Amino acid sequence: MAHPEQEPDAPAPRPPGAIRLGRLAGADIYVTSSWFLIAALLTVVMAAPIEAAQPGLGAWKYVGGFAFAVLLYLSVLLHEVSHAVMARRYGHPVHAITLHFLGGMTSVEGEARSPRQEFFIAVVGPITSLVVGFVSLLVYRVAPDGVISVALQGLVGTNLLVGLLNLVPGLPLDGGRVMKSIVWAVSGNAHTGTLVAAWCGRLAAVAAMLWPFVQERLVGWTTTPADYLIAFVVAMFLWTGATAAMSSARLRRKLPSLVGRQLARRTLAVPADLPLAEAVRRAQEAQAGGLVTVTTDGRPSGLVSEAVLLATPEERRPWVPVSSVSRTLGEGLSLPADIAGEDLIVAISRRPADEYLLLEDDGSIYGVLATADVDQAFRAAH
Incomplete structure (x- = not known):
């Protein structure tokens, strides 16, 4: 089944105290400092059964214990990668997978759009752990006694336990x-x-x-x-x-109440070289709450910052062009006029700014959306 092509995701912000291991399934892989604590604990705990299974290893039993810790968290990584693969299958960008003291976490952008998506993105993780557990059990039955047998036995128990516990029907578990x-x-x-x-x-x-x-x-x-x-x-x-x-x-x-069209301010398009005082006069006359600079062929080029405009003394406004208080329309500052709800929140979170330009499908200007208006509407929502 074909799926929409996705642009490469931007690198995820590094979690505090985490080490980046690389990239897998479209996500950055991180290990937090707390993992080394559980790895040390597992190293010590596993040393005794390894020594019992293969006496005379000396300090190598601790090497074997640490190897088991790494192997165990590779199975945890498989659990998280399965979430990432399924999420990307449904079109959700996946930014990072983080391994930590209690297991792992997959950072998926956006919420599932249907119960079906929610179900499959969630259930694939525990199923992966159970499969790893049963495969380890099959290999354990034919493996020779010794360190490998002990490691496989540990993988069987932990993966079956992780799979079953994650099916407990309560958040934040997969179940x-x-x-x-x-x-x-x-x-x-x-x-x-x-x-x-x-x-x-x-x-x-x-x-x-x-x-x-x-x-x-x-x-x-x-x-x-x-x-x-x-x-x-x-x-x-x-x-x-x-x-x-x-x-x-x-x-x-509260998010459904945030609709770009309803929150947009009436906007006036003016030439970039128009004196600021004249632009303000025209905006007041048109009862517009936003100003956009346009090129000679009418394409929007800049968004006037309300904060900078108000900070400009009135006596200077006749002598400075509108472009001096406008922000070039870079990526993320132009949004579709129909944007609403979670899509709106995600868009302004990705590219923080005071104002955004809302455009119709044909590229024409609809209005200016101020972050302050979005915040006010959010606080007022019940």
Whole structure:
């Protein structure tokens, strides 16, 4: 099946304290400093079973433990790459994949446009982990005893666990996005889907926090101080992720009220060499809230900055051209007149400015959109 061609994505901003490893599936790959902490922990934890499986390795058992940590996070990377590939299949740019203490994160631009997209972008990650787990299990059954057998056993357990836990139906887990897609499909409302999945995420956080108190009674596992620490970290991750999803959903509910055409100011086109005082007089006469400079053949060339205009003393305005207070229309400063909602927010976030020129499909000027007007409309939205 053919898919729309995508322009190469711009390099993603480097996460604080992260190391860039390269680029894969159209995304920059980063490893945060917290990964080295979990890698060191895994190195120590795996040293004992490696020594037991192949005695006499000495310090090499720690090398084997670190190799396992790298191998494990390569499987986590596969999980995240599957999200990236599916997202790009649906036309969403993917800027970065970051590996960190608790796993990984894929930065996808924009929200899924349908429950179907949401479902497949989310579910492909856990499926990938489960496939890696089952493949590792098949290889483990025929592998010779020793370091390789220990590593494969670890990959089986961790990938099956990651796959199953990620299917828990609560945000920010992949299963939460699956839950969102189902509620969205049934209710017809993505906002409702997010809120339901976020509340499920909070319930999962509470369950994770309580697990150490009941695990010995339910499954016979002796509770240790480390169990309480891990439960606290996981619960905080789930709770904060679910809360952030709720906040995002409430913000996104306001986005449909942001319509470029409705927020645009009436605009007057003037020659670039026209004295500023005359341009202001004409704008007041036409009751225009924006000024655009045009070339001799009528093409827009610059956008007058309201802030710079107001900062120009009135006694100087007859002697300076409009071009002296205008900004050249570079990439991102001209937007389609029909832009609205999330597309509008993304556009002004990519290219921050005080004003933007709205153009019709035929290139004619519709009006000027001021960021201040967008902010005011957003605050006023219920």
